Amino acid sequence: MRALICSLLVFLAVPAAAEDMPAWFKESFLDMREDVAEAAKSGRRLMLYFHQDGCPYCAKLLRENFGDKAIADKTRRHFDVIALNLWGDREVTDFAGKATTEKAFAKALRVQFTPTLVMLDERGGTALRLNGYIPPHQLHAALDYAGGRLEKTQHYTDFLQANVREAASGRLHDAPWLMAVPLDLSGRDARPTLVIFEQKVCAGCDELHAEGFPRPEVAALLKRFRAARVDIASNEPLKTPQGKSLPMRDWARQLRIAYTPSFVFFDAGGREVFRVEGYLRPFHLSSSLDYVSSGAYKKQPEFQRFIEARAAARRAKGEKIELMK
Template identity: 55%
Template sequence: MLYLKRCMALIAMIFVSPLFAADEQLGEGMVNPGYVDRPAWFKQSFLDIREDVAEASSESKRVMLYFYQDGCPYCERLVRVNFAQHEIVEKTRSGFEAIAINLWGDREVTGLKGEVTTEKQFAKSLRVQFTPTLLFLDEQGKVALRVNGFYPPHKMVAALDYVAGKHESAGSFRDYYARLAPKPASGKLHREPGYLQPTLDLRRKAGAKPLLVFFEQKQCATCDELHGDTLKRKPLQQAMAYFDVALVDIWSNDPLITPDGKRTTARNWAKQMNVQFTPSLLFFDSTGSETFRTEAYLRAFHVESAMLYVSSGAYNSEPEFQRFVQGRADQLHEQGIEVDLWK
């Protein structure tokens, strides 16, 4: 029976787009109103929760159940704000198997006691009344932490660390969070006076500087750090002077003209460019073509190296950025200059 169920589930995965679960499809080219793509790295689960817990435990991970419903603005915020931040994605992927469950869905679920039920009945049995609800399960399938509703990024990071670190055995999340006292993001964009200003016209002209575009969002502590610390350092200021610089809010509907001359909005351009994380730094040449991008958390030396990699034209002769970084570090070392990658 279990083998048959797995076969049927596998067939469903093959014939349904990986972005959409079977219950979300209304017909060719149509999805439910308010549907928001779940991250592609979520587990394609057979929804036997006991097996999911066992498999996660064998990989030194835990299970995170994400209960959602279409048209839920807070679910959209969780996916588009929190899961657009590299730190949160890395912590979630390294510590958890993330499984999405539709609050009103009819897919078959095998529960923690072996009972066969549906998504909506499973949610009801766990008293899920809000979306999003995140249930973090321990190695026995017990709830180590329940998150009702949307947590802003700094609190989401604390929740992930609390469960991944198995701190529930030492006390409540409330006490853990109070001790940690994480600083929230500023909630603002850091568009400096020297940047290109809206309405953005990013078209490249003959002889123009290369273009550096910061793709960011307001609730982004890493963006705060980038502008509040990294970019204020003198070597970074000098490196950035070789570029025209623009900042694009990935969720804004502000109009702009792209480097290759297309009229669109900031939000649509970010989607078209497949920007997954904030901050992302994208570099464009004088023809409007992308030459390089960074999408990970980088400290000052690597951010400066990325700018030099593009402004010097080194990307044309050295396709491996890490080789360029290592070569630069070696040269500085030979000159007696100490390189600390974490400063």
């Protein structure tokens, strides 16, 4: 009877786009404490999947990642998965037992990108969080890491470097607008600082330099930043925006960089104000650069709302927005 009631609630409350979710996702009353406990009792963990309607990266995740049988089987073996709409109004009982909504819960967790996957431990703490789309081979590794409870013994970045292999150029790409090493990010500049975390074997980095940075709009926006590149595998010393000296690889781990390329933005005073930690095509890349360089983040803390307004303004001028081109 409980399962029947739950099914009816989901049918009535979830928007039409949610019917595309895998059938094996958990039907839930959205009581987070109860869901964590039920997963733990079954020897699994809870995964929260934040999505939104019309999100091309969400569609890509469902099609190319969860649509892959090996990934689906591994996910089901290690996790109960609950889908939550970034703008949804279904009632959620949060980890403190407080009644809230999907969108308020997402805001409280500071979800800025979709898809976002939050993999929780047996007490409801975060074992691993993936902010944005990652390709299938990396999701395999993330499932092994969080599903194997390895966060207790190994940093995720170290795990990825030891276990993920991908076809890539095997080199770092130089650009004239990047700061020279050794990096000293402690000096003040009127411009915000953009730090791009990369590594040599990185297909996403290759694509970024080949397709993202050369786009005229992206290239123009980059001029608004003091930009630096950090190799997450390098022992090259640097000085952080806060004036601390340490190797590049150590700083990447302190910042819990979980994907390359990642972008971390700092204001003129050296305070982190925004970051991008997932796969992006040029429109969302330029939106991220515009969000920080324009100072929009100071007035609009929700990046997705900024993107919606930016895209709407362009469409009103007759521009065609190609999200994945």
